Amino acid sequence: xxxxxxxxxxxxxxAGWATALNLVFGVAIxxxxxxxxxxxxxxxxxxxxxxxxxxxxxxxxxxxVLLGRHGPIGGWLQENxxxxxxxxxxxxxxxxxxxxxPLVFKSARAAFEAVDPQFEQAARVLRISxxxxxxxxxxxxxxxxILAGVLLAFARATGEFGATLMVAxxxxxKTQTLSVAVYEAVQAGQDNVANFLVLVTSVTCxxxxxxxxxxxxxxxxxxx
Amino acid sequence: xxxxxxxxxxxxxxxQALAAELIVSxxxxxxxxxRELAPxxxxxxxxxKLQFNFGASGALLQQIxxxxxxxxxxxxxxxxxxxxxxxxxxxxxxxxxFVSNTLAIVVPSDGGNTPKALNxxxxxxxxxxxxxxxxxxxxxxxAKSALEKSGLWSAIEPxxxxxxxxxxxxxxxxxxxxxxxxxxxxxxxxMPDKVIVAFAIPTDTPILYPIAQVAAxxxxxxxxxxxxxxxxxQAQVVLAKYGFGKP
Numbered sequence: 001x002x003x004x005x006x007x008x009x010x011x012x013x014x015a016g017w018a019t020a021l022n023l024v025f026g027v028a029i030x031x032x033x034x035x036x037x038x039x040x041x042x043x044x045x046x047x048x049x050x051x052x053x054x055x056x057x058x059x060x061x062x063x064x065v066l067l068g069r070h071g072p073i074g075g076w077l078q079e080n081x082x083x084x085x086x087x088x089x090x091x092x093x094x095x096x097x098x099x100x101x102p103l104v105f106k107s108a109r110a111a112f113e114a115v116d117p118q119f120e121q122a123a124r125v126l127r128i129s130x131x132x133x134x135x136x137x138x139x140x141x142x143x144x145x146i147l148a149g150v151l152l153a154f155a156r157a158t159g160e161f162g163a164t165l166m167v168a169x170x171x172x173x174k175t176q177t178l179s180v181a182v183y184e185a186v187q188a189g190q191d192n193v194a195n196f197l198v199l200v201t202s203v204t205c206x207x208x209x210x211x212x213x214x215x216x217x218x219x220x221x222x223x224x
Numbered sequence: 225x226x227x228x229x230x231x232x233x234x235x236x237x238x239x240q241a242l243a244a245e246l247i248v249s250x251x252x253x254x255x256x257x258x259r260e261l262a263p264x265x266x267x268x269x270x271x272x273k274l275q276f277n278f279g280a281s282g283a284l285l286q287q288i289x290x291x292x293x294x295x296x297x298x299x300x301x302x303x304x305x306x307x308x309x310x311x312x313x314x315x316x317x318x319x320x321x322f323v324s325n326t327l328a329i330v331v332p333s334d335g336g337n338t339p340k341a342l343n344x345x346x347x348x349x350x351x352x353x354x355x356x357x358x359x360x361x362x363x364x365x366x367a368k369s370a371l372e373k374s375g376l377w378s379a380i381e382p383x384x385x386x387x388x389x390x391x392x393x394x395x396x397x398x399x400x401x402x403x404x405x406x407x408x409x410x411x412x413x414x415m416p417d418k419v420i421v422a423f424a425i426p427t428d429t430p431i432l433y434p435i436a437q438v439a440a441x442x443x444x445x446x447x448x449x450x451x452x453x454x455x456x457x458q459a460q461v462v463l464a465k466y467g468f469g470k471p
Contacts, residue, residue, distance in 0.1 A: 069400045087352065087385055165251050170357070170386050186361035187283040187388070 006173050007181040009065025014089060014164075014177055015157035018096035023155050027146060030108025031134075047107075052102035055060035060153050060166030063095060067167065073157075087168070092116040092175050096160045100153035111142035151212035155205050199202075246446050247293055249277045249284040251300035251362070251433065252389035253325065253408050255283040257466040258298075263434055264462075269419045272446055282360030288313050288438055295441040298433060300325070300390075300408075301362035302427035310358040314436035322454050323468035326391050326409040327366045330419040332400040338422045340438040342374050345404060354405035357386040362431075363393070370425050392449065394419065410467040431471055 033045055040059040051059055067074040085091040085210045115138055123133045139146075151205045161179040168175035170184060185194035250258055255278045257335065262274045277292075281299035286309055288294050293378045297314060308314045329345075331338055337349055345353060355362030364386070371377040387393035390407050397405040398418035405419075410432070411419045435454055437447040453459055460470070 064399070064401075165388075170388070171384075172386075184357065184359070187280065187286055188357075189282070189286045189289065190359075 003181065004178075004193065004200060007176055008200055009157055009180045010089065010175075011175070011177040011179075011204075014092045014096050015160075017093040017155050018100055018157040019150060019154045021097045022101055023150055026104025026149070026153070027108045028103060029138075030146075031082070031103040031112050031138075032113035033105070034109045035043060043100070046106060049102045050096050051100075052106075053106075056099060056160065056162030057166065059098060060095065060163035063098070063163060063167045067091065067094070087169045087171060087175060091165045091173055092160075092177060095163040095167045096157035097190065099160050099163055100156040103153040103156055104146070104149045107143070107152070108146045111145025111149075112138065114145065115141045125179075148212050151208055155208040155212070156166065158208070160202055226238070230348050244272045244446055245273055245275055246295050247275045247277060247448055248296040248298065249279070249288065249292070249438075249451050250296075250298040251281045252278045252391045253283070253300055253363070253411055254278065254298060254433070255351055255391065256414060256434065257410075257468065260457055260466075261454070261462055264458065265450060268453070269446065274450075278389075280356065280360040281362050283388075286314075292441075293440075294438050295436065295443045295447045297438055298322075298435040298454075299362065300433055301365065302432055302434060303365070303428070304362060305436065307317060308422040308436070313439055315347065315439055318451070319436040320451060320455055321432045321471035322435050323460075323463050324431045324471055325433065325468060327425045327427050328407060328409045328412055328433065329422040329425065330394070330397050330412045331402055331422055332397055332409055333418055333420050334400060334463065335403060335420075337403065338420060340402065340423070342371065342376055342425070342461075345380055345383075350377060350403045352385050352402040353380060353383045353401040354385045354396040355405070356385050356390050356393055357388065361384050361387065361389060361393075363390045363406060363408055366427050366431060367425075370406075370427060373428065392417065413467045433468075 029048065029176070033041060034139070064072050064086065069075060069078060069086070071082070077085065085094060095212045109167065119137050119141065120133050123137045128136070132192060159179055161183065164175075164177060165180055165183070170176045172181045178197055182194055185197060244279050248258065257275055266274060277294065279288075279302060281304040283293070284297065284299070285304050286301045288297060288308065289311065297305070297308060299308070305314065305319060309319065321345070321416055328337060339345055339350070344350070358368045364397040368377060371380055385396060385402050386464055387396060390411055393405045394411045394415065396402045396405045397407070398415050404422070404435070409421065409424060411418055435451055437451060439446060
């Protein structure tokens with residue numbers, strides 16, 4: 001059972017990092033896609049949405065090929081910095097980040113598009129800088145929608161299995177997240193361990209979903 | 225377009241209505257050899273279609289224990305089959321040893337370092353060593369007991385990268401993601417251009433593969449034929465080609 005808690009804390013660490021990274025990149029890209037018009041915008045949106053529809057094993061394979069010792073990125077990191085991502089928890093973070101990314105940038109884009117430009121115009125009339133307009137007007141207005149997407153991304157990152165297993169392997173205490181630990185316990189016939197892990201995972205996911213539900217956009221202020 | 229739609233819905237509705245399907249759950253190390261054997265058996269038994277389910281022997285046992293409709297079980301070690309027998313999933317008199325194998329250490333062919341003895345794995349440039357997860361993968365158990373016997377397990381354990389099947393361990397080595405790996409000699413022979421066999425490791429218990437019919441199988445007559453076929457001279461020639469030894 002002790003291993004279950006190690007797996008849980010590792011899962012939260014991986015999902016936490018993935019969510020933090022997605023918060024930064026997802027919001028930035030969601031904002032750009034919502035506000036700027038440029039050639040190839042639809043194509044970029046489609047490419048960034050791919051992880052949502054592609055099988056995680058396909059992503060895992062892509063990552064293994066790119067980040068592996070012979071891969072273009074992995075080889076470069078290894079040669080110049082001695083960094084290796086395969087079979088590390090950082091590798092698991094990358095896998096989880098990419099898998100959960102569409103959930104953040106999609107909801108961020110929708111949330112930014114729903115912000116009435118009149119508020120921003122009003123702020124500009126008051127001679128507030130563009131950066132301040134973003135942080136004091138646009139972001140607070142879009143925040144609920146973004147947060148709901150971020151929580152979904154956290155839940156998705158918590159449950160990530162296929163790509164993680166391929167990139168990070170299954171090293172107890174190092175890269176063995178809850179979902180991988182469940183798989184292994186079932187494979188080895190350790191039903192007691194599996195039951196416990198499944199329970200922990202379910203409770204974690206339900207908690208996150210309930211939180212996401214409370215923040216979902218479209219709720220009228222004042223309603224519970 | 226409408227033709228495409230019809231074809232698509234036809235696809236959704238096409239249930240496999242084959243005469244007799246024989247589901248063979250076999251150790252991952254048997255993948256290539258069994259795939260080559262399949263057409264011979266199907267030619268000798270018209271109307272029979274073999275369905276293979278390859279995986280770690282321990283994982284296959286768990287599937288059978290949970291009611292997977294396997295007709296035949298071929299494991300890479302005696303221990304897993306003993307468990308199957310103890311739990312009543314296979315019968316003692318329907319169990320046959322059909323091949324033997326050898327445990328080997330492989331290294332990536334572009335790696336540069338080739339260990340001469342198990343002790344060499346302690347050296348710093350062997351940072352990661354792939355072995356099958358001992359809980360489910362027989363080759364992992366063989367490797368672990370060989371390392372334990374030479375008193376190296378605790379020193380090497382932190383370097384271990386666990387693999388779900390022997391073939392995953394082989395793949396890690398072939399991709400140079402690990403510096404060495406424990407696989408069967410037959411697995412190493414599949415990727416001669418990517419991995420080098422450093423040396424073979426003698427095992428305390430010989431690596432003998434048993435095959436048996438699953439007691440719950442509803443396809444006993446065909447299952448019996450398949451087991452007889454695997455032991456037959458014709459099949460043994462194919463198995464020997466992949467490097468499997470006589471039982």
